[in-house]
Amino acid sequence: MYSQYWIFLIIIILSKGNRTHEPTELHIGALFDFDHLSKDNGRHELQAATIAINDINHRQKDLFKGLYTLTLLSNNSRCDPIYAVDAFFHAIFRRPQLHFLVGTSCSNETKAVIQVADYYNLILFSHSTSFISQANESYSTLVRLSVLDENYNDARVAFIKYNNWSHVAIIHQDSIEHSLMMAKLAKHLNESNINVILTQSASWLNLTSALKNLQEKKARIVFVNFDTSSRAIFFC
Structure with missing residues (x-):
């Protein structure tokens, strides 16, 4: 959660400032597995991301002079590469413009999504460790949130x-x-x-x-x- 918090913070600081009175809404895409209820892993990841975003939004006047707020747009990836890629394109073409994505710990869908996200030059923050340990050098837009196995x-x-x-x-x-x-x-x-x-x-x-x-x-x-x-x- 804290890794996400500071990554979000750095990206916002690097974004171009908004000179209007209304804060700029920055949209973050999220692909989480909501189908496997026995593990509830995706829901925990979503909860962690939501807490981090709410924490930043609560302090946005102090951190960014009220220029920005964050909005999380989540989608069910089902820990399946086919559904994950479909959810990615849904986020790209049917949602507001995304600044980056937060992914799940499922290595199979991470591999599928990053191949597409890298083409669109969209940063993907992933909890996956098995695939990412071999992929960091191949995909410039892939950022690991978990320690290598x-x-x-x-x-x-x-x-x-x-x-x-x-x-x-x-x-x-x-x-x-x-x-x-x-x-x-x-x-x-x-x-x-x-x-x-x-x-x-x-x-x-x-x-x-x-x-x-x-x-x-x-x-x-x-x-x-x-x-x-x-x-x-x-x-x-």
Whole structure:
């Protein structure tokens, strides 16, 4: 939330000032997943963005001499790349002009939206970590709001060593982005003399067999990495 707050602040400061008595309304597009109620993740992201915007609007006279107010225009992306791109074009062509977008933590839709947003030179702030860790250099309009997953690897290794565990397993979503992230973790674990007994990708089609592989390997300590749309399914 605080990252969003200061990003919003910087962009407004850099915007051209309004010389009229009425404040200029700056529109911010938001693509959040409202369909997966079991996780409620998109609603929490929307709540965080709304709190940040309300905080700025409440102080807009002190911060910007009453020149600007922010308005959030949200849309349901369903954590699906097709719906997310459709929501993006709806925001572009059927809503007031947007200054930038705030996205979700779903890597699949982040990848789809940023490819279009970059073409329109529209900044996308995203909570996604799996896709963004490989995409920052490719898309100049993509800004990360979350810490890279690999930044937690040192802490993960330290936690394993603290508990004197020597064997772990890894199961992750079947995608290139998740494979790259977990490959880095596996390398870090092996270099720290922690044996990775299994690295398994999983999808809707092979989830049962993937879990059986974990059982056969007698895995007790398992690192799990899935998108928000798949985590609840896996753990259930």
